[in-house]
Amino acid sequence: MxxxxxxxxxxxxxxxxxxxxxxxxxxxxxxxxxxxxxxxxxxxxxxxxxxxxxxxxxxxxxxxxxxxxxxxxxxKRAKNRIHLDLSTTDAAAEVKRLCALGATVQAEREDWITMQDPDGNEFCVMRS
CATH class of the missing domain: 3.30.720 (Signal recognition particle alu RNA binding heterodimer, srp9/1)
Known part of the structure; x- marks a missing residue:
């Protein structure tokens, strides 16, 4: 294994x-x-x-x-085929903190916010 x-x-x-x-x-x-x-x-x-x-x-x-x-x-040329999901107790505050570090919001969904790191790699911040 x-x-x-x-x-x-x-x-x-x-x-x-x-x-x-x-x-x-x-x-x-x-x-x-x-x-x-x-x-x-x-x-x-x-x-x-x-x-x-x-x-x-x-x-x-x-x-x-x-x-x-x-x-x-x-x-980077296309959408990631794999990404990280981040958990937090306060998604709104975490998104704000990550944006201050250089990330950007790509899309908002009911259960998660899709973001990009400074290199354009997608990741998600989970709302729950």
């Missing part, structure tokens, strides 16, 4: 995408850059983690799945 280790997002700028989702989600943070990782990045010509083509979000308690952002050259 398999289990989910990572959810992977394609991104034009992984560091920015990771920052948005680290702020959007409870209990997730950007994986720390230790000296070994910084050395690895420098070995491939990357001197600043802001330019890292692969940025990882980890659960603060070590839980899975991790959320991984990878650099891709092309822009």
């Amino acid at each position: 398999a289990s989910i280790k990572d959810i992977v997002f394609d991104s034009p700028h992984p560091a920015s995408s990771a920052r948005f989702w680290a702020q959007a989600l409870d209990d997730y943070e950007i994986a720390p850059y230790d000296e070994e990782e910084l050395t690895r990045l420098r070995s491939v010509g990357i001197n600043d983690p802001e330019d890292d083509p692969t940025v990882l979000l980890v659960g603060t308690d070590g839980r899975l799945p991790r959320i991984f952002f990878q650099l891709v050259p092309e822009n």
